[in-house]
Amino acid sequence: MTVRPPPGRLRVIGTGPGPLAWMTPETAAILAEATDLVGYAAYVARCPPRDGQIRHESDNRVEIERARHGLELAAAGRDVAVVSGGDPGVFAMAAAVMEAIDRGEAAWRRLDVSVHPGVSAMQAAAAAVGAPLGADFCAISLSDNLKPWEVVIRRLTTAAAADFVIALYNPKSLARPRKIFEAFDALRAVRAPDTVVILARAVGRPDQRLIVTTLADADLDLVDMATCVILGNSETRVIARPDGRAPWVYSPRSVGTSEGGR
Amino acid sequence: MTVRPPPGRLRVIGTGPGPLAWMTPETAAILAEATDLVGYAAYVARCPPRDGQIRHESDNRVEIERARHGLELAAAGRDVAVVSGGDPGVFAMAAAVMEAIDRGEAAWRRLDVSVHPGVSAMQAAAAAVGAPLGADFCAISLSDNLKPWEVVIRRLTTAAAADFVIALYNPKSLARPRKIFEAFDALRAVRAPDTVVILARAVGRPDQRLIVTTLADADLDLVDMATCVILGNSETRVIARPDGRAPWVYSPRSVGTSEGGR
Incomplete structure (x- = not known):
């Protein structure tokens, strides 16, 4: 046997x-x-x-x-x-x-x-600042060794125009260090300058760094391969907090009612 | 004191x-x-x-x-x-x-x-059938008590036209039992009939039910409030398996190369 x-x-x-x-x-x-x-x-x-x-x-x-x-x-x-x-x-x-x-x-x-x-990384990044993924959202990889760069840009701008929250994975690589800059140029053409942007690096690890900024002001030199970038939708809000506490960020669950209800 | x-x-x-x-x-x-x-x-x-x-x-x-x-x-x-x-x-x-x-x-x-x-539910649903969220994807809630139904339909069709994989949350409610039917009507206008659809109900729970079907054939009467619906992109593939094994589903990480490389 x-x-x-x-x-x-x-x-x-x-x-x-x-x-x-x-x-x-x-x-x-x-x-x-x-x-x-x-x-x-x-x-x-x-x-x-x-x-x-x-x-x-x-x-x-x-x-x-x-x-x-x-x-x-x-x-x-x-x-x-x-x-x-x-x-x-x-x-x-x-x-x-x-x-x-x-x-x-x-x-x-x-x-x-x-x-x-x-x-996934975007979930940890979102949790660390509040609830920026609380509304409809997309996840897009900027890795262009697997798809044509035109496809990346078209998806980005389409999703931005439809007012999705957008999480960007693989925002930088040795082969194309400028792609996050090109992506932001494309996003600035369809979204307001004050759109909330989160640069979440190495969330949960010792070298974590969280930055809450805007589409106009984001310092993209701070984006590296360990960074998840989240772009808010037009209604994403920053809650300022007293005494030097870090702000919270969230995307309201509802559309078109966040101002009316205030 | x-x-x-x-x-x-x-x-x-x-x-x-x-x-x-x-x-x-x-x-x-x-x-x-x-x-x-x-x-x-x-x-x-x-x-x-x-x-x-x-x-x-x-x-x-x-x-x-x-x-x-x-x-x-x-x-x-x-x-x-x-x-x-x-x-x-x-x-x-x-x-x-x-x-x-x-x-x-x-x-x-x-x-x-x-x-x-x-x-989240879409992640468990995806894992249960393979890797349908392996490419760029969106998550959209069909809950229309928080946003106008036109916004839902516009985001759906925009994301579908840009060839995102789409995960649908809250696909049915007592208040609007037909909304998943309306959503699929809109999707059928922009995506091929053979687009892969996954109806993943209560994944990981005793009453789990997984259905791999297509945009043309999906039986939407099976969709309830515990169901996460995943619509593949144009390259999402079903891997048939022998001897009655359930098929696997995945969305290739690359765009435009899946056929060329076969």
Whole structure:
């Protein structure tokens, strides 16, 4: 009698934006069980160390290769966690794993693969200042190595003209350091200069920095790869607070009534 | 010497979409400390019972009154948790609390108020089927008691025309049971009939039901108040799987290259 190897599996998880206090218990349990972690080194570093667990750390720019590697390990019987920061479903590894399956070996469609939700960067950024995502909103990645820059600009200006709150991911890269400037030029053509802008860097981590400013005044030199930028809608409000307390920001749930009701 | 009462505080939290496995440790810790829970009864019911904690449960339609009640309790020295389902910052109580402060007593601006992120319904829905939110996306509430229906339809069709993935919250209500039908009529005018649609009901809860269908074929009678509807973009793909396994759905991270690369 031959002993069959245990079937492998692949679970796509997100650590949340930084502290373990934002990692779901489901994700923590998966990290405690997995034999192999596959992910960008900075995200794998957020996972509590565990004896015997193999960490396959990779560079930031190789999502599909990383996904294939995870699938190969699972197909070989390993218990794999593919690790994203934030929510794996929002500009992260879940889509890369699905794409790798779609284009990959037929046998991968039989694998036990699952995706597990987490807290994404825009949610932590929003919570840190109040409730800027409280109205209809969009999330747009400025990463132009995956889509034409014209598409990015068209989506941005369309969403801005329809008065969505907008969260921008991947606002800067080494390859295109000026794209956030170009994006803001496009936004300034369709939104008022006093539109609220939040520059939320590394929220929840030791190097957190929160700036509440406006479309006209935002200092875009402060935006880096760890920054989530949130642009309010036309009704987003700043609540000033006394004695040097940081202001709160929120987008009213209602449209067209915030002034009338004041 | 007078003993001053301890200062109160108010923390806005979200339970996640259902199971405790999706509630962050931060939120669980807040629930374990709070003297008072304020929230819609169905969400308060998700919080583990605790001796001595007072639960102020309310109806679904009184967000601002509920927020004011929480602020009054905090101003009186209580340790208040205002409880949302999902993420409190996404169509939930964080914006209501901020609005109540903005329109309320000046002293409330000195209160210790904070918002804590959670997993929202669309994220759980997306994870359950793969990665449909893997590209640029919008979240739109169909609740028309807070904004004119024309605004809802304009945002929907604008976002659809710009090829965003779209997550719809509050797709049905007793007051307007036909609005999801009207929304789909508008979407069908700008998107192809074979656009992928996901009807994700009560994800993570015992009565979960997941349907992967298309814009042409979606049975909207199955949509209720517990359903999150996700409409794919023009490149969202369904991965068929063998032997009766449920299909996976994902939106490629790249634009305009998914066919070329196949």
